Amino acid sequence: MPDSAHDVVVGRDVVLTRGSRVAIAASDFTVPGGCITAIIGPNGSGKSTLLHAIAGLIPVTSGNLTVLGATPEISQPKISYVLQYTTIPAGTPLTVAEAVGMGRYPSLGFLGRPTKDDKAKVTAAMERLDIADLAKRHLTELSGGQRQRVYVAQGIAQDHAMLLLDEPLTGLDITSAKTIDAIIHDEPTRGCSVILTTHDLEEARAADHVILTAGRVVASGTPEYVLTAENLTNAYGLGALHETHGSDPMLPSEHHHGHDHTNSHDGHAGE
Numbered sequence: 001m002p003d004s005a006h007d008v009v010v011g012r013d014v015v016l017t018r019g020s021r022v023a024i025a026a027s028d029f030t031v032p033g034g035c036i037t038a039i040i041g042p043n044g045s046g047k048s049t050l051l052h053a054i055a056g057l058i059p060v061t062s063g064n065l066t067v068l069g070a071t072p073e074i075s076q077p078k079i080s081y082v083l084q085y086t087t088i089p090a091g092t093p094l095t096v097a098e099a100v101g102m103g104r105y106p107s108l109g110f111l112g113r114p115t116k117d118d119k120a121k122v123t124a125a126m127e128r129l130d131i132a133d134l135a136k137r138h139l140t141e142l143s144g145g146q147r148q149r150v151y152v153a154q155g156i157a158q159d160h161a162m163l164l165l166d167e168p169l170t171g172l173d174i175t176s177a178k179t180i181d182a183i184i185h186d187e188p189t190r191g192c193s194v195i196l197t198t199h200d201l202e203e204a205r206a207a208d209h210v211i212l213t214a215g216r217v218v219a220s221g222t223p224e225y226v227l228t229a230e231n232l233t234n235a236y237g238l239g240a241l242h243e244t245h246g247s248d249p250m251l252p253s254e255h256h257h258g259h260d261h262t263n264s265h266d267g268h269a270g271e
């Protein structure tokens with residue numbers, strides 16, 4: 001685990017509001033560089049809000065948030081953000097290759113025309129997500145899992161030092177989840193820091209670093225430090241500890257397999 005000198009995100013007394021509501025009350029947290037960080041917490045606990053702030057999409061109400069050594073707004077071009085749901089309006093006649101190609105838009109040159117290098121990066125991203133054979137298909141002709149792979153491909157096609165993924169594995173079958181999981185683990189080997197949100201306790205345990213949210217950051221640190229019975233009770237209430245196996249706290253929605261998401265969850269509410 002890199003020491004604090006290599007933290008890519010440092011939040012001190014950070015308050016984040018959505019509309020007139022405080023979504024994250026004054027909180028301290030860090031994200032170590034070149035690692036996988038999982039943000040976990042109940043619905044409406046502020047996970048997406050935290051990602052939005054790190055991505056520089058919403059302002060910090062008070063406190064101090066540093067991302068890649070600067071303000072989130074300044075660092076924004078180095079951050080690739082795969083949203084929890086699509087921002088592409090349904091019915092947009094966009095093919096898979098075009099959607100992934102949009103990942104290159106921020107770095108297109110003078111005439112805005114993709115170079116050989118841009119095209120190579122789009123092809124490589126499609127191959128890494130195993131969607132090259134879908135290149136000419138329209139987004140509307142894809143399954144949810146295939147579409148999710150397209151959005152991740154778009155995210156990695158973009159030049160980035162940090163990859164933010166909002167619930168990248170929620171609702172996916174094992175094949176799609178494995179494909180995206182492989183990308184998540186591959187990114188740090190390329191020097192990229194990954195921050196993802198999840199509802200899966202096993203996924204959080206498998207991360208290098210964890211931030212637990214419940215209207216504020218309850219704890220930030222290693223999985224062992226953060227995912228204690230006390231912290232989980234704090235975040236989820238006593239119900240979270242009903243299904244305990246030995247001394248190991250489990251959430252009610254936990255599954256045998258890390259990617260076997262069967263819990264219903266209205267992840268899009270309030271967005």
Ligand SMILES: Nc1ncnc2c1ncn2[C@@H]1O[C@H](COP(=O)(O)OP(=O)(O)OP(=O)(O)O)[C@@H](O)[C@H]1O
Binds near residue numbers: 023
């Ligand atoms: N655009 C918005 N305008 C007003 N309030 C919002 C907006 N987006 C989120 N909120 C509120 O902010 C709080 C935090 O929401 P957020 O989306 O960050 O939660 P979350 O942890 O990502 O939840 P989920 O697990 O359902 O995705 C909630 O109370 C939510 O209702």
Ligand SMILES: [Mg+2]
Binds near residue numbers: 047048049084197267
């Ligand atoms: Mg969310």
